[in-house]
Amino acid sequence: MQTFFPQLAGKPRAAYAAALALAIVLAVLPLVVGLAGNAWVRMLDFALLYIMLALGLNIVVGYAGLLDLGYVAFYAVGAYLYALLSSPHLIENFEWIAAMLPGGLHSPVWLVIPLAALLAAAFGVMLGSPTLRLRGDYLAIVTLGFGEIIRIFLNNLNAPLNITNGPQGLSNIDPVRIAGHDLSKPLEIAGFTLESVQLYYYLFLVLTVLVILITIRLQNSRMGRAWMAIREDEVAAKAMGINTRNVKLLAFAIGASFGGVSGAMFASFQGFVSPESFVLSESVVIVAMVVLGGMGHVPGVILGAILLYAIPEVLRYIAKPAQELLFGTEVVAPEALRMLVFGLAMVLIMLRRPEGLWPAPRHGRT
Numbered sequence: 001m002q003t004f005f006p007q008l009a010g011k012p013r014a015a016y017a018a019a020l021a022l023a024i025v026l027a028v029l030p031l032v033v034g035l036a037g038n039a040w041v042r043m044l045d046f047a048l049l050y051i052m053l054a055l056g057l058n059i060v061v062g063y064a065g066l067l068d069l070g071y072v073a074f075y076a077v078g079a080y081l082y083a084l085l086s087s088p089h090l091i092e093n094f095e096w097i098a099a100m101l102p103g104g105l106h107s108p109v110w111l112v113i114p115l116a117a118l119l120a121a122a123f124g125v126m127l128g129s130p131t132l133r134l135r136g137d138y139l140a141i142v143t144l145g146f147g148e149i150i151r152i153f154l155n156n157l158n159a160p161l162n163i164t165n166g167p168q169g170l171s172n173i174d175p176v177r178i179a180g181h182d183l184s185k186p187l188e189i190a191g192f193t194l195e196s197v198q199l200y201y202y203l204f205l206v207l208t209v210l211v212i213l214i215t216i217r218l219q220n221s222r223m224g225r226a227w228m229a230i231r232e233d234e235v236a237a238k239a240m241g242i243n244t245r246n247v248k249l250l251a252f253a254i255g256a257s258f259g260g261v262s263g264a265m266f267a268s269f270q271g272f273v274s275p276e277s278f279v280l281s282e283s284v285v286i287v288a289m290v291v292l293g294g295m296g297h298v299p300g301v302i303l304g305a306i307l308l309y310a311i312p313e314v315l316r317y318i319a320k321p322a323q324e325l326l327f328g329t330e331v332v333a334p335e336a337l338r339m340l341v342f343g344l345a346m347v348l349i350m351l352r353r354p355e356g357l358w359p360a361p362r363h364g365r366t
Contacts (some may be wrong), residue, residue, distance in 0.1 A: 002218050002300065003105075003298055005296075006020065006361055014114055014274060025146065026205060029044065030044060030147045030197070030198045030201040030202075031198070034195065034198060036246060038195055038197050039065060039317075040202060041195070041197040041198055041218045042197050043309075043310065043313050044201055044249070045200050045201050045204055045269060045307050046309060046313075047305065047306050047310060048201070048204035048205060048207075048338065049204060049262050049265060049266055049269075050262075050263050050286070050289065050305045050306075050308075051073060051208050051211075051301075051305045051306070051308045052204075052207065052208055052211050052258055052259075052261065052262040052265075053258070053259055053262050053286050053289075053304050053305070054286055054289040054290055054302070054305040055073070055211050055212065055215050055301055055305075056071070056211070056254075056255040056257070056258025056259045056262070056301070057255060057259070057287065057289075057290050058215070058255075058290050058295070058296065058298070058301045059215065059218065059227070059251055059254055059255040059258075060251050060252060060255040061287065061290050061291075061295060062229065062290055062295040062296035062301065063218075063219065063224060063228060063251065063296055064225040064227040064228075064230055064231055064247070064248060064251040065133075065230060065231030066139060066144070066226075066248065066251065066252070067136065067139055067140045067282075067287075068127075068139075068140075068143045068252075068255075069128065069140050069141075069143045069144040069147065069280070069283050069284070069287065070143040070145070070146040070147025070148070070150070070283060071143075071146055071147070071255070071256075071259060071283050071286055071287070072147055072151075072152075072259075072278045072279070072280070072282040072283040072286065073123065073127075073146055073147040073149075073150035073151070073257045073278070074120040074123060074124060074255075074256040074257075074259030074260050074263065075260075075262060075263040075266070075278060075282070076150055076151065076154060076263060076273075076275075076278035077119055077120045077123050077150070077256075077259075077260055077263060078116035078119070078120050078259060078261060078262065078263025078264040078266075078267075079263035079266050079267040079273045079277070079278075080154060080164060080170070080267070080273060081112065081115060081116050081119055081260070081262075081263075082107075082112050082116060082173070082263070082264035082265075082267040082268055083170040083173050083262060083267045083273045084105075084163075084164075084170070085105055085107040085111075085112055085115075086105065086106060086107050086112065086173050086174035086267075086268070087103070087105070087170050087171070087172050087173045087174065088104055088172055089162075089165060089170050089172075090105055091104050091105060091293075093161075093162045093163075094192045106174055107174075108177070109176045109177065109178070109264075112264055113207075113261055113264055114157055115255035116260040116261055116263065116264035116349070117258075117260050117261050118257070118260075119258040119260060120243075120257050120260025120261075120263070121253040121254070121256050121257040121260070122253075122257055123150075123260075124249075124252035124253040124254075124255060124256025124257070125249050125252060125253050125257055126252070127143065127146050127252055127256075128248055128249045128251075128252035128285075129249065130142070131143065132244075132248055132249075134246055135207065135234075144280065144283075147278075147283055148236065148280060150278070151275050151276060151278050152275075154275045154278070155167050155275040160316070167274065167276075167322065168274070169272055169273055169274025169275070169276075170267075170272065170273050170274075172271070173270075173271045173272065173273070174268070175196075175267065175268055175269075175271065176200070176203060176265075176268045177325030178203070183196060183199045183200055183203065183268075184196050184271075186199075186237045189201055191260065191267075192306075194353065200269050204265060205264070207261060209280075211258055211261075212298060212302070215298055216298055218254070219296075219298065223250065224361075226242050227247060227251055228243065228246045228251050228296070229242060230244055230247060230248065231296075239337070280362045285308060288304075288308055288346065289301065289304040289305040289308045289309075290304060291304075291356065292304045292307075292308060292349050292350070292356060292357060293305065293356055293357055293358060294348065294355065294356030294357060294358045294359040294360060295306075295356060296360050297356070297358060297359055297360040299358050300357060300358030300359060300360070303357055303358050304356070304357060304358075307357070308342075311341070311342055311345060312338050312339070312342045315334070315337065315338040315341055315342070316334060316335075316338055319332075319334035319337045319338055320334045341344065
């Protein structure tokens with residue numbers, strides 16, 4: 001809580017009380033929002049996924065100062081790993097796998113999550129290795145190309161061996177099972193029923209809190225200070241004895257691992273993945289979340305992720321009723337108005353708050 005509210009530093013009782021109050025709010029939030037319909041709880045679920053993605057990218061962009069426009073590739077890696085290990089696709093297309101596992105691949109989530117993090121981290125190192133000497137625009141172009149290569153690769157890896165099913169994507173993906181309960185089905189507790197979207201909310205919330213704690217600990221660690229030194233002046237950091245090569249690779253790997261976990265959860269929640277879910281615009285939106293929220297500041301990144309996901313989605317529902325209330329008819333198509341307001345809001349934020357909505361307290365100081 002002291003990271004979010006520095007004024008609580010030195011006041012442990014107040015910090016614990018604030019943490020307890022926040023925990024209660026987060027616990028009852030899906031129950032209250034669910035009164036308006038499951039669609040709104042589903043928005044909360046995706047907001048948590050985007051928070052994990054933004055925090056992962058914040059390590060690369062915010063802490064280490066490395067502009068990455070291909071971050072959605074790690075999201076795709078995690079999603080496809082979960083889909084392949086929790087769907088009948090491999091069994092149906094490879095006889096030797098069917099012979100080894102006649103009951104089918106139904107990998108538990110606690111196995112897939114670490115695997116998704118490790119595989120995405122490996123891809124992060126793969127991306128970081130050839131870009132160690134690149135900076136600025138050149139690094140952005142290379143990472144952009146990496147993201148597109150992964151998407152095109154997934155889109156075409158259906159021949160000669162059908163691994164990803166190409167543009168048709170993978171379906172019939174198993175939902176998460178915890179303690180024997182399928183999260184795609186409602187759960188009744190003491191006469192109270194929790195819907196599937198609410199169960200997934202609590203799972204995503206636990207993972208998001210874990211990612212936040214890891215990110216904060218990294219920020220205050222020796223490695224976090226090394227990342228920030230590279231961000232401010234790489235030559236000076238190297239002169240002070242920092243192994244910039246290893247530090248950069250570690251930033252790519254850790255940031256990518258968060259994206260892999262988020263992608264695995266996306267696949268389990270949706271039950272379907274395809275290359276169209278991992279286009280360049282997704283990477284751009286995630287970068288915007290980090291920049292507009294406040295680069296290098298965990299609370300700011302979380303705020304940016306929530307707002308940049310919530311604004312377009314809320315406008316999707318209220319654009320048409322608002323126009324009918326004001327003008328008596330629909331003047332502009334809701335989708336066009338939604339993106340217009342979204343783009344205008346981004347421009348205004350950058351003009352009024354170029355350092356981000358919630359910048360780090362020491363931003364701009366020498």
